[in-house]
Amino acid sequence: MSASLPEFPWDTLADAKAQAAAHPDGLVDLSVGTPVDPVAPLIRDALAAAGSASGYPATAGTARLRESAVAALDRRFGITGLAEAAVLPVIGSKELIAWLPTLLGLGSTDAVVVPELAYPTYDVGARLAGAQVVRADSLTQLGPLTPSLIYLNSPSNPTGRVLGVDHLRKVVTWARDRGVLLASDECYLGLGWDAEPVSVLHPAVCDGDHTGLLAIHSLSKSSSLAGYRAGFVAGDPTVVAELLAVRKHAGMMVPTPVQAAMVAALDDDAHERQQRERYERRRAALLPAIRSAGFGVDHSEAGLYLWATRGEPCADSVRWLAGRGILVAPGDFYGPGGARHVRVALTASDERIAAAAQRLTQG
Secondary structure, three states: OHHHOOOOHHHHHHHHHHHHHOOOOOOEEOOOOOOOOOOOHHHHHHHHHOOOOOOOOOOOOOHHHHHHHHHHHHHHHOOOOOOHHHEEEEOOHHHHHHHHHHHOOOOOOOEEEEOOOOOHHHHHHHHHHOOEEEEOOOHHHHOOOOOOEEEEEOOOOOOOOOOOHHHHHHHHHHHHHHOOEEEEEOOOOOOEOOOOOOOOOOHHHHOOOOOOEEEEEEOOOOOOOHHHOOEEEEEOHHHHHHHHHHHHHHOOOOOHHHHHHHHHHHHOOHHHHHHHHHHHHHHHHHHHHHHHOOOEEEOOOEOOEEEEEOOOOHHHHHHHHHOOOEEOEEHHHHOHHHOOOEEEEOOOOHHHHHHHHHHHHOO
16 A cells, blocks of 8 residues: 555655754754644643543544534634534544545545645545545636545645635535535634635535535644644534544544543633734744745745745755755645745744744845
8 A cells, every 4th residue: 555655755854854953053843834832731631631531432522522613613713504413523634634535435436636736645545545636726627527525725735825715615616516525624724814714614605505515624733732633524414424424433533531622722712812823923033034035935825834935946945945954845745836845834933933034034
């Protein structure tokens, strides 16, 4: 099976990482969007309080967790009309994305559409199921093809691009007319800077009808819970019920203490706002510094990354930045269209972001 998959992208950065780590002031790792900030005490307390749970957790999640997810989606993102049965916890959003085509029973006769520049796991998940992968950002690119699954990602990883309501409505209508499932990866939805991201489940997009729609959410970024593997999917209750039925057999269960931590995170907006403010502060420091070093920054109106280019092959930009102790991800990790860009993450401490900004502005 592994031979059918691409090389794990971050394994290819070993040389650049070693070069960057040799900097006298140490490495500034902006290559992977992994949170570095501490988990809020109220979340850690909830995890510890549930630590004595010894029985198997329910694959469907606790009623309390589903209730909290529905309330948070309404309160934070204006998603209304969502039933608790239309929410399903998952072992981090990456797990669901990697296995969604398989859970849906897709195979060699099915096509999965992914963005032209995309999180690599969309492609990997389709490959694991043996499905065909089509990279497209517009419906006209699909021609007569009727895929089985379309992935959207807004705000985008890696570009930070935000899809507007009109675009989302058009894709929803097109998919419904053809019976195509639409899965929207929304793990950066709460991180809009120069644009306001909107969920595919928002009534302005779907008119309150969630048929054929899934929204994939993660607490990794909003609550610094990457280590907890805490995510959920919501949307069409019929599709969610099918996912639940299959996941029960596969033992895909979120641990009970993690579910309790998720409830605490979803019920509290103060820590989420605080985390957002941290990322906003880091973006304000890093964005002008990247530009001062001769990079243009495309899109990047939301999310946790700056999509930067100097018009040269991305490997050259990676080496140039590594020479200054800064490690970034080459754009071709995300598709051929990223060959002249690099992705610069905002997920480093304030001190490391300041160090990167200083190195960039000093040349």
